[in-house]
């Protein structure tokens with residue numbers, strides 16, 4: 001992808017179910033893209049329950065918010081917070097004391113068209129749920145990333161969201177599976193990547209393992225992608241590389257490999273004695 | 274389709290992963306069709322009544338949804354008595 005002349009991609013990160021890792025994904029994928037030199041803006045549309053500023057470690061730099069921009073109290077430029085660690089990364093903060101139904105899909109579309117000329121990527125952090133906040137978040141997006149966890153409730157909500165995105169005309173919907181634990185999959189105690197793709201029938205963009213480092217970097221307000229010993233960091237960097245069109249192999253978290261089955265067989269034989 | 278059915282039955286049915294898969298198949302096909310278990314049940318009963326008008330039913334009939342990808346099919350299996 002050509003950094004200077006390519007058009008802007010607006011990507012919404014959504015899930016239906018809360019707490020599956022949307023904000024963590026937005027924070028790390030956008031940081032990774034900015035680190036590669038792309039001009040990136042993140043838009044926090046979780047109005048009333050904002051978290052992106054905290055996860056990015058930018059909470060002390062926020063002056064204005066998105067609702068103030070929409071209501072004309074400040075300009076878009078004034079509200080955008082620039083990340084000093086990654087000069088290409090900008091955040092448009094959510095309002096904390098307002099409600100999701102105080103802005104409309106048209107206003108979000110309007111804001112996005114103002115941002116398109118200045119950025120290569122705009123990532124939108126969508127709130128949980130399927131109500132107004134969701135409709136606002138998907139209104140301006142060209143592509144959608146659906147984040148899910150390998151759990152029945154999260155998969156059911158993801159399926160609902162995929163149906164709604166399809167009805168809204170989205171053609172580019174991709175799946176991110178977060179918090180997978182390969183050991184549990186191997187023991188038959190967690191849905192595998194293959195299972196999830198079979199249920200949801202959309203293309204896979206990334207697989208992020210459960211990783212304690214996520215909590216540690218969230219505590220510090222530092223993006224995890226800077227930690228080169230973290231498996232989640234590698235996964236988020238890989239997602240960013242796939243977004244810019246690189247072919248990146250999926251590391252083998254696979255569950256059904258010959259060796260695993262053989263090992264499983266051995267385990268059953270021994271436990272049967 | 275046959276492969277798909279075979280795959281369901283050859284997995285270790287008791288693992289929690291497979292229980293999750295089986296439950297998800299049912300729930301997602303119902304969600305997508307906006308079909309409640311009650312509606313499916315009354316559909317089942319209606320089908321059985323129609324068949325019973327013409328044939329002798331032998332054993333327990335089965336009517337269920339099976340899903341492959343985003344496609345869902347109604348799978349009806351009704352054993353009938355021959356002479």
Ligand SMILES: Nc1ncnc2c1ncn2[C@@H]1O[C@H](COP(=O)(O)OP(=O)(O)OP(=O)(O)O)[C@@H](O)[C@H]1O
Nearest residue numbers: 018019020021022023024128179209210211214215
């Ligand atoms: N791969 C991971 N490994 C470990 N913990 C994770 C991982 N991904 C996310 N978490 C943790 O899960 C919690 C929820 O993550 P996050 O806030 O990103 O979810 P969300 O989908 O944005 O939630 P909400 O719906 O409330 O906006 C956080 O505490 C985060 O640290």
Ligand SMILES: [Mg+2]
Nearest residue numbers: 022023046051
């Ligand atoms: Mg969030």
